[in-house]
Amino acid sequence: MAAVKHSQAMHFHARAGEKVRNAALQRTLQKAKPLFVAKRAKGLASLAEDGLDFELLRSTGKNIRNRTLADLDVWLELFEERATASGAEVLWARDGEEVSKLVVDIARRHGVTKVAKSKSMLSEEARLNEALSAAGIQPVETDLGEYIVQLAGEPPSHIIAPAVHKTIGEVEALFAKEHGRPLETRTSADIPEMAKEARAVLRQHFLSAEMGISGANFLIAETGSAALVTNEGNGRMVTTLPKVHVVITGIEKIVPTLEDFATLMRLLPRSATGQSISNYVSLLTGTKQPGDHDGPEKTIFILVDNGRANLLGSDYQDMLRCIRCGACMNHCPVYFSLGGHAYGWVYPGPMGSVLTPLYTGIENALDLPHASTGCNQCGSVCPVDIPLPTLMHRLREEQNERGLRPWSERLSLNVWAWIAGRPALYRWFARRAARYLNWLADGSGRIRIFGLVPEWTAGRDLPVASGKTFHELYAARKRD
Amino acid sequence: MRLALYVTCLVDLMRPSVGFAALRLLEGLGGEVIVPEGQTCCGQPAWSAGNRALASDLARKAIAELEGYDAVVIPSGSCTDQIRNVYPQLFADDSHWGPRARALAARTYELTSFLADVAKQDLASAMFDGSVTYHDSCKGLRGLSIKRQPRELLMQVRGLSLKEMPDCEECCGFGGAFAVKFGEVSTQIVDRKCDSILAAGADAVVGGDLGCLLNIEGRLRRRGDETTRVLHIAEVLAGGCD
Numbered sequence: 007m008a009a010v011k012h013s014q015a016m017h018f019h020a021r022a023g024e025k026v027r028n029a030a031l032q033r034t035l036q037k038a039k040p041l042f043v044a045k046r047a048k049g050l051a052s053l054a055e056d057g058l059d060f061e062l063l064r065s066t067g068k069n070i071r072n073r074t075l076a077d078l079d080v081w082l083e084l085f086e087e088r089a090t091a092s093g094a095e096v097l098w099a100r101d102g103e104e105v106s107k108l109v110v111d112i113a114r115r116h117g118v119t120k121v122a123k124s125k126s127m128l129s130e131e132a133r134l135n136e137a138l139s140a141a142g143i144q145p146v147e148t149d150l151g152e153y154i155v156q157l158a159g160e161p162p163s164h165i166i167a168p169a170v171h172k173t174i175g176e177v178e179a180l181f182a183k184e185h186g187r188p189l190e191t192r193t194s195a196d197i198p199e200m201a202k203e204a205r206a207v208l209r210q211h212f213l214s215a216e217m218g219i220s221g222a223n224f225l226i227a228e229t230g231s232a233a234l235v236t237n238e239g240n241g242r243m244v245t246t247l248p249k250v251h252v253v254i255t256g257i258e259k260i261v262p263t264l265e266d267f268a269t270l271m272r273l274l275p276r277s278a279t280g281q282s283i284s285n286y287v288s289l290l291t292g293t294k295q296p297g298d299h300d301g302p303e304k305t306i307f308i309l310v311d312n313g314r315a316n317l318l319g320s321d322y323q324d325m326l327r328c329i330r331c332g333a334c335m336n337h338c339p340v341y342f343s344l345g346g347h348a349y350g351w352v353y354p355g356p357m358g359s360v361l362t363p364l365y366t367g368i369e370n371a372l373d374l375p376h377a378s379t380g381c382n383q384c385g386s387v388c389p390v391d392i393p394l395p396t397l398m399h400r401l402r403e404e405q406n407e408r409g410l411r412p413w414s415e416r417l418s419l420n421v422w423a424w425i426a427g428r429p430a431l432y433r434w435f436a437r438r439a440a441r442y443l444n445w446l447a448d449g450s451g452r453i454r455i456f457g458l459v460p461e462w463t464a465g466r467d468l469p470v471a472s473g474k475t476f477h478e479l480y481a482a483r484k485r486d
Numbered sequence: 487m488r489l490a491l492y493v494t495c496l497v498d499l500m501r502p503s504v505g506f507a508a509l510r511l512l513e514g515l516g517g518e519v520i521v522p523e524g525q526t527c528c529g530q531p532a533w534s535a536g537n538r539a540l541a542s543d544l545a546r547k548a549i550a551e552l553e554g555y556d557a558v559v560i561p562s563g564s565c566t567d568q569i570r571n572v573y574p575q576l577f578a579d580d581s582h583w584g585p586r587a588r589a590l591a592a593r594t595y596e597l598t599s600f601l602a603d604v605a606k607q608d609l610a611s612a613m614f615d616g617s618v619t620y621h622d623s624c625k626g627l628r629g630l631s632i633k634r635q636p637r638e639l640l641m642q643v644r645g646l647s648l649k650e651m652p653d654c655e656e657c658c659g660f661g662g663a664f665a666v667k668f669g670e671v672s673t674q675i676v677d678r679k680c681d682s683i684l685a686a687g688a689d690a691v692v693g694g695d696l697g698c699l700l701n702i703e704g705r706l707r708r709r710g711d712e713t714t715r716v717l718h719i720a721e722v723l724a725g726g727c728d
Contacts, residue, residue: 019668022668022670022671023670026670026671026673026674027670032674036678339656339657339659339675339678340668340671340675343671343674343675344671375536376663376664376667376668377664377668377671378661378664379624379657379659379660379661379664379672379675380534380624380625380661380662380664381624381628381657381661382624382628382629383624383628383655383656383657385628386628399533399534399536401536402534402535402536403536403537403538404536405536406535406536406537406538411535411536415535416537419531419532419535419537419540420540422531423529423532423537423540423543423544426495426526426527426529426544426547427526427543427544427547429523429524429525429526432526432527436495436498436499439499440499443499443500452704452707454708459666460669461665461666461667461668461669461670461672462665462666462669462672462704464669464670464673465669465670465672465673465676465705465708466673466676466701466704466705466707466708467703467704467705467707467708468700468704469500469501469700469703469704469707469716470500471500471501471502471503472502474502475498475499475502476493476497476498476502476505476506477493477498477521479502479506480502480505480506480509480521
């Protein structure tokens with residue numbers, strides 16, 4: 007798999023440590039988390055006000071996604087037929103490299119020197135900006151968060167809030183340098199002004215870019231349209247101003263009808279930002295027709311597999327229901343202890359812990375399925391009911407089945423289970439262990455450093471009892 | 487009614503008083519309470535590690551030991567979740583063990599849900615002098631829908647006042663092996679839980695799972711908090727924590 011050479015997911019453990027010790031990052035994350043959670047809660051409350059039941063809506067959404075995935079080929083072919091009939095071109099890409107190659111070819115064919123991009127996680131999978139730059143074509147990210155991380159030379163750390171890990175001071179430093187002005191002291195009150203500044207810069211890019219690239223939140227089979235859900239308006243600029251518009255998205259993003267799209271739209275913005283509807287919802291169909299005021303002269307869809315088709319019919323098919331709202335990471339205790347970069351590849355949080363091993367190879371992301379407390383806060387907020395902890399658990403099983411767990415872990419589990427299968431022996435060991443723990447605690451009721459579980463005692467004491475097990479005390483009580 | 491008490495391996499080793507408190511509560515209901523002798527571990531650590539074979543071995547052992555009772559009661563949401571929700575999955579396609587796993591699952595209860603929903607007896611004698619805040623453990627809350635039961639029971643305890651903490655449903659960061667595999671991350675998560683607990687300003691934090699409680703107590707003490715008590719709900723309800 008081509009993606010693997012750029013994945014840092016194998017270094018999760020080490021990177022997690024760095025992120026935990028980064029005080030500025032921690033402050034930023036702790037400020038952001040309650041906002042995300044409160045916004046979604048408000049979004050759900052607004053459903054209730056409209057007389058809609060979240061659980062009912064989510065099972066409807068789940069059924070739509072399942073029904074689509076069951077006949078994915080049929081809906082994709084219908085989409086291709088309808089999109090082509092409306093004047094667009096539909097191309098297919100097997101992996102990220104093919105995406106980059108297709109986009110560079112299209113750009114060259116149309117004499118493009120600058121590309122304006124609205125948010126696309128798939129272009130991150132394809133490392134498209136790198137490929138464009140290497141071909142002498144300037145990619146400009148126009149989503150504000152994406153613009154910030156592009157200036158910083160970093161990947162996004164969140165699928166809907168790419169720069170959530172950045173402090174306002176860091177953004178100010180990037181803007182001052184890029185926009186050629188002196189550094190100023192900024193507070194959150196200055197955010198609108200800073201956004202205005204970026205807007206002025208981006209406006210010039212919109213006007214001068216010969217090509218626009220966007221993702222798609224959904225593809226609608228019956229109309230051959232791409233649906234774009236945005237808040238900043240940059241999506242509209244990217245998809246209407248340049249003469250060429252390229253839509254890059256995964257093959258699983260398709261839904262059969264506009265009606266299905268409307269149902270999923272009740273779930274997506276509420277789960278993501280708590281909005282009952284995003285500031286902009288665009289349905290993009292075909293090309294500019296005579297009499298139209300704007301629109302691209304050429305619209306090209308690139309529909310990408312990059313590992314998705316492998317999940318069809320597998321134990322992981324549920325993951326393809328994902329509508330990329332970010333609610334799982336917004337409610338994840340692990341994500342909000344680290345931020346997204348620790349996860350090492352394009353997708354962070356619980357959905358990333360499932361997708362990264364599946365798209366880049368299970369053997370290349372061994373930590374990620376274990377980077378979960380199993381709390382299921384993610385699964386319980388997922389708008390299409392993806393059982394994320396179950397999928398992570400299945401990946402853990404597959405690591406075992408393929409002999410990918412460390413021998414020390416396998417040995418200790420086997421020894422422990424062998425003993426636990428023999429009650430008399432188990433009691434004997436438990437009694438010895440209780441004595442030993444008590445001896446280590448030395449009458450204080452707690453152990454401060456314990457070589458057997460160093461990761462525990464690095465940050466916590468280990469409280470222990472009086473040196474006797476329940477079963478030995480109970481046996482003594484019965485004898486009395 | 488013949489009740490079996492499954493104390494859990496963590497209680498056996500780390501805090502036997504929780505087992506005795508659960509025993510007193512169940513004996514107080516008037517029926518026969520048995521602590522099945524061969525009980526060891528429900529196999530959850532093997533399951534969580536992704537080792538289905540070892541998890542199934544230990545599950546078969548536990549099923550054979552626990553299936554002869556009218557109800558099995560466990561002072562842990564996590565171990566109860568393993569028996570109620572995982573055992574039937576482990577043997578979904580097994581014509582011998584499948585029905586036995588499902589039958590046991592249907593008769594297995596987490597302690598507070600057994601007391602509040604099945605036994606439904608007043609805890610007239612329980613006393614606690616002070617305020618408590620309740621931490622909802624993840625497996626109990628999201629796996630078994632235990633939320634109302636511990637609070638109902640705590641409200642019956644004379645002298646006890648309940649002060650809810652902010653984000654009581656947030657994970658404490660324990661996660662079994664997670665806490666020893668990713669210690670720094672786990673510590674970061676439990677730190678936030680400690681902040682929530684302190685924000686409640688209660689004399690004690692109470693929960694239904696010893697794993698979470700060891701994690702919380704360990705972090706509180708490491709932070710220098712020697713006063714906030716950390717108690718299993720069985721200890722509070724049985725009145726044996728003074």
